[in-house]
Amino acid sequence: MLKLYNTLTRKKEVFKPIKDKKVGMYSCGPTVYWYQHIGNMRSYVFADILKRVLQYNGYKVKHVINVTDVGHLTSDDDTGEDKMEKAVKREKKTAKEIADFYFKKFKEDLKKLNFTEPDKWPKATEHIKDMIDMVQTLIDKGFTYETSDGIYFDTSKLKDYGKLANLNLKKLKAGKRIDMKEKRNKTDFALWKFSEEKGKRQQEWEAFGRTGFPGWHIECSVMSSKYLGEQFDIHTGGEDHISVHHTNEIAQSETAFGKKPWVKYWLHCSWLLFNKGKMSKSKGDILTLEKLEEEGFKPLDYRYFLLNAHYRKQLDFSTEALRNAKNSYERLKNIIAEIKDDKKINEKYLKRFEEAINDDLNTPNALSVLWELVRDKKSEGKIKTIEKMDGVLGLDLLKKEKKYIPEAIEKLAEERLEARTNKDWDKADKLREEINSKGYIIEDTKKGYKIKKE
Ligand code: AMP
Ligand code: ZN
Numbered sequence: 001m002l003k004l005y006n007t008l009t010r011k012k013e014v015f016k017p018i019k020d021k022k023v024g025m026y027s028c029g030p031t032v033y034w035y036q037h038i039g040n041m042r043s044y045v046f047a048d049i050l051k052r053v054l055q056y057n058g059y060k061v062k063h064v065i066n067v068t069d070v071g072h073l074t075s076d077d078d079t080g081e082d083k084m085e086k087a088v089k090r091e092k093k094t095a096k097e098i099a100d101f102y103f104k105k106f107k108e109d110l111k112k113l114n115f116t117e118p119d120k121w122p123k124a125t126e127h128i129k130d131m132i133d134m135v136q137t138l139i140d141k142g143f144t145y146e147t148s149d150g151i152y153f154d155t156s157k158l159k160d161y162g163k164l165a166n167l168n169l170k171k172l173k174a175g176k177r178i179d180m181k182e183k184r185n186k187t188d189f190a191l192w193k194f195s196e197e198k199g200k201r202q203q204e205w206e207a208f209g210r211t212g213f214p215g216w217h218i219e220c221s222v223m224s225s226k227y228l229g230e231q232f233d234i235h236t237g238g239e240d241h242i243s244v245h246h247t248n249e250i251a252q253s254e255t256a257f258g259k260k261p262w263v264k265y266w267l268h269c270s271w272l273l274f275n276k277g278k279m280s281k282s283k284g285d286i287l288t289l290e291k292l293e294e295e296g297f298k299p300l301d302y303r304y305f306l307l308n309a310h311y312r313k314q315l316d317f318s319t320e321a322l323r324n325a326k327n328s329y330e331r332l333k334n335i336i337a338e339i340k341d342d343k344k345i346n347e348k349y350l351k352r353f354e355e356a357i358n359d360d361l362n363t364p365n366a367l368s369v370l371w372e373l374v375r376d377k378k379s380e381g382k383i384k385t386i387e388k389m390d391g392v393l394g395l396d397l398l399k400k401e402k403k404y405i406p407e408a409i410e411k412l413a414e415e416r417l418e419a420r421t422n423k424d425w426d427k428a429d430k431l432r433e434e435i436n437s438k439g440y441i442i443e444d445t446k447k448g449y450k451i452k453k454e
Helices: 038-056 083-091 095-112 124-140 169-174 216-228 239-257 289-294 299-307 319-338 347-358 363-375 382-393 407-421 425-437
Strands: 003-006 011-014 022-027 060-065 144-147 150-153 189-194 205-207 210-214 232-238 263-269 272-274 440-444 449-453
Touching: 003 263, 022 038, 022 216, 038 060, 038 095, 038 232, 038 263, 038 272, 038 289, 038 299, 038 347, 038 382, 060 216, 083 095, 095 124, 095 289, 095 299, 124 144, 124 150, 124 189, 124 205, 124 210, 124 216, 124 239, 150 239, 189 216, 189 239, 210 216, 216 232, 216 239, 232 239, 239 263, 289 299, 289 407, 299 319, 299 363, 319 363, 347 363, 347 382, 363 382, 407 425, 407 440, 407 449, 425 440
Parallel strands: 022 060, 022 232, 232 263
Antiparallel strands: 003 011, 144 150, 150 189, 189 210, 205 210, 440 449
16 A cells, blocks of 8 residues: 655645546756756656656656756746846847757756666657647636736635645735745746747747747646646646646646646655755755766665655755765675576565555665665575665665676777877877876777776
């Protein structure tokens, strides 16, 4: 029996899909204007574990992750610059080139983390017509008003607005100051924005008699329901999305589709903290997977580090904590590499593992069960049991290690080979020093080079 904590009801609930053994699951995806950092990766590894646990329990999962390539403003209150347009100015490229580049990078990182590909990656810019149609439905139903800068959803028309976040609207009215501009209520949000001046943005469309672009929330309502139906089972995201983004997705979807609840289970992953705060691009305090690799960590060291904490607990990142995780992970793999037994599954351990993962994805407990199993001198059927467990954990526990050199080091070695071919000995020496300073040794061979860890 699988139990999941539902943000909507604030309870752990027994999971029951809308239809038989089929599950529709949507995860809010990346805004592709910059690298996704290891904090973002936490929310995707969590979604991956959830999907694998559902599959372990015999469900067939259809997973959709959106790609935000327009309309995500720098501030959650509908002001600020469009993040994509900001990147256009920064990189002097087209929005499409920027989106393609960071999306590709993002997918490469996910792959390294053993993330299982979703069934669909819909892009916002490829669903503009659907978004215009949904906004039109909301206009026709009388839930919107127009200001000089866009079309807004009037949240005062919904009795249950804010139910996901348990928002206290009275308190909100009295408290927190926000830039209201022409908004009627503090919680009203933009469905569609008008361009300040036609031709200044790269991405804009003609609709509602003006030139404009979609608000951020509308894309998730449109793309999730287009591929999963007007009512579906699970929606995931980071905890930062609860009070604004997901709250607004619910408001517009339940109004447009007329079905309640629009989504049955809402699951949120807590933050990865860094230097005492949320790791976030806007603060600038971010680390990428590539950076960790340059420091000698493997992507799966990071996955192991994440699985050691429950997804609903905030997790402090530090190099030291990651190093500890790396050491345990390597020890675990080394012990497993020595195991020789081909008996059938050890049901006792597998059952305990199952209880852990089915208790709201308790991966730290699941890992403890795994450790107990590998250390238990008397138990049999270890390999088959580990294989089954790894189907959920995705840690390549039975994969034999081949020599691992981070991509960044390989790149330096390639550059050095090129320098040597061009007889640029100075450059070659400098590159050797750089490789050494990162903890690797390069030796020249007849065919090229060999790299070793120091
Ligand atoms: P973004 O590209 O900013 O829209 O974020 C992509 C996903 O990462 C969203 O689900 C966010 O909630 C999540 N996220 C952002 N920062 C963190 C963090 N520090 N820890 C965990 N999840 C995060
Ligand atoms: Zn979303």
